[in-house]
Amino acid sequence: MSVLVTGGLGYIGSHTCVELMNSGVEVVVVDNLYNCKKSSYDRIKALVGKDFKFYECDIRDAEGLNEIFDKENISSVIHFAGLKAVGESVAKPLEYFDNNVNGTLVLLDVMRKHGCKKIVFSSSATVYGMNNVSPLTEDMEVGGVTNPYGRTKYMIECILKDLYTSDDEWSIVLLRYFNPIGAHKSGTMGEDPNGIPNNLMPYITQVAIGKREHLNVWGDDYDTPDGTGVRDYIHVVDLALGHLKAVEKAEKENGLFIYNLGTGVGYSVLDVVKAFEKASGQDIPYVIGPRRAGDIATCYSDPSKALNELGWKAERGIEEMCEDSWRWQSTNPNGYPD
Ligand code: NAD
Ligand code: WQD
Numbered sequence: 001m002s003v004l005v006t007g008g009l010g011y012i013g014s015h016t017c018v019e020l021m022n023s024g025v026e027v028v029v030v031d032n033l034y035n036c037k038k039s040s041y042d043r044i045k046a047l048v049g050k051d052f053k054f055y056e057c058d059i060r061d062a063e064g065l066n067e068i069f070d071k072e073n074i075s076s077v078i079h080f081a082g083l084k085a086v087g088e089s090v091a092k093p094l095e096y097f098d099n100n101v102n103g104t105l106v107l108l109d110v111m112r113k114h115g116c117k118k119i120v121f122s123s124s125a126t127v128y129g130m131n132n133v134s135p136l137t138e139d140m141e142v143g144g145v146t147n148p149y150g151r152t153k154y155m156i157e158c159i160l161k162d163l164y165t166s167d168d169e170w171s172i173v174l175l176r177y178f179n180p181i182g183a184h185k186s187g188t189m190g191e192d193p194n195g196i197p198n199n200l201m202p203y204i205t206q207v208a209i210g211k212r213e214h215l216n217v218w219g220d221d222y223d224t225p226d227g228t229g230v231r232d233y234i235h236v237v238d239l240a241l242g243h244l245k246a247v248e249k250a251e252k253e254n255g256l257f258i259y260n261l262g263t264g265v266g267y268s269v270l271d272v273v274k275a276f277e278k279a280s281g282q283d284i285p286y287v288i289g290p291r292r293a294g295d296i297a298t299c300y301s302d303p304s305k306a307l308n309e310l311g312w313k314a315e316r317g318i319e320e321m322c323e324d325s326w327r328w329q330s331t332n333p334n335g336y337p338d
Helices: 011-022 039-048 064-070 087-091 093-113 146-166 200-208 237-252 270-280 304-310 320-333
Strands: 001-008 026-031 053-056 072-081 118-126 171-177 179-181 217-219 233-235 257-263 284-291
Touching: 001 011, 001 200, 011 026, 011 039, 011 146, 011 237, 026 064, 053 257, 053 304, 064 233, 072 093, 072 237, 087 093, 093 118, 093 146, 118 270, 146 171, 146 257, 171 237, 179 200, 200 217, 200 270, 200 320, 217 270, 233 320, 237 257, 237 284, 237 304, 270 320
Parallel strands: 001 026, 001 072, 026 053, 072 118, 118 171, 171 257, 179 233, 217 284
Antiparallel strands: none
């Protein structure tokens, strides 16, 4: 029996494939290579020391997915495939709804036709919106989202909840990730954004290797200890291990389960800059700029439900996240090879 991993060559998917295979789980990957390089596949193989199936296929391609389900013995799906750039989603809402929402509908329909009713979905802390106060718990109201990307995550959560209401043979795990950073300890896998990074850590690492002059800190007048935004950064390997627990849960039990995957600790932008400087020995010059539209002051999780129900807890601290991000960036200044 295999786990189908959609978007499995991307940042979080690739780290999850490594942890799944290291635990003896067979994986089959589907990715359309839109936001990753094929060499990510070679890096995963090299790390686990064994081959696995990869299909270059778009999740909106029902025929392609059907053939994969016909050929492979798939017991459950971890669904990472999606577009994730907040700013781009404002400019291209139709593309985001088509890729993320329509893509998920096509996938779910193919799964149902093949009697595969177990799915772990990559949701996001963004579904908590602007109005909830941290620490965020899974029972808080969701949906006050501010951009099309966030709306796709909220809509997919709604679709999956309705699906479970219609048929309780499904096992659905919604994982709400906080801010994934870090990289594999080997330095051979990490985050490889196209163009100018939107997220904090890849921007910092590009300043550190000299690709960008300075970091722009988006606002220092928030109601936080140093005025800069506070977030719950989580090491991507801890996140990957959370998926292992989630898929085990889905394999064992029917139901609709929702878990935050975060550390429960908030760090400000300047805390991250300092931690990175310490871990890397590099200076990170920064300039304070205006607030970024749609940002909130503070966002961190209460991760206790995942501990109580999955036995999962993030183990890696901010120093290790910074060290591992730096090892990846400094040894792969141009990311994955073409
Ligand atoms: P990523 O872009 O590195 O990985 C996504 C992968 O999906 C890419 O390899 C891309 O080529 C593939 N893909 C996209 N559309 C596809 C399609 N239609 N068919 C097949 N493959 C497709 O992103 P990531 O950071 O690894 O994120 C994975 C998931 O987690 C996404 O759904 C994202 O929205 C969600 N998420 C990410 C973060 C974050 O900060 N990185 C936070 C919360 C949630
Ligand atoms: C973190 C902090 C910025 C860049 C986003 C998505 C969210 C989720 C994770 C997918 C904030 C500040 C950033 C920079 C800065 N993704 N910052 N200068 O905004 O918390 O979350 O990624 O689901 O949906 O919205 O993450 O890394 O962009 O920002 O000062 O160049 O760093 O203002 O306070 P964010 P981020």
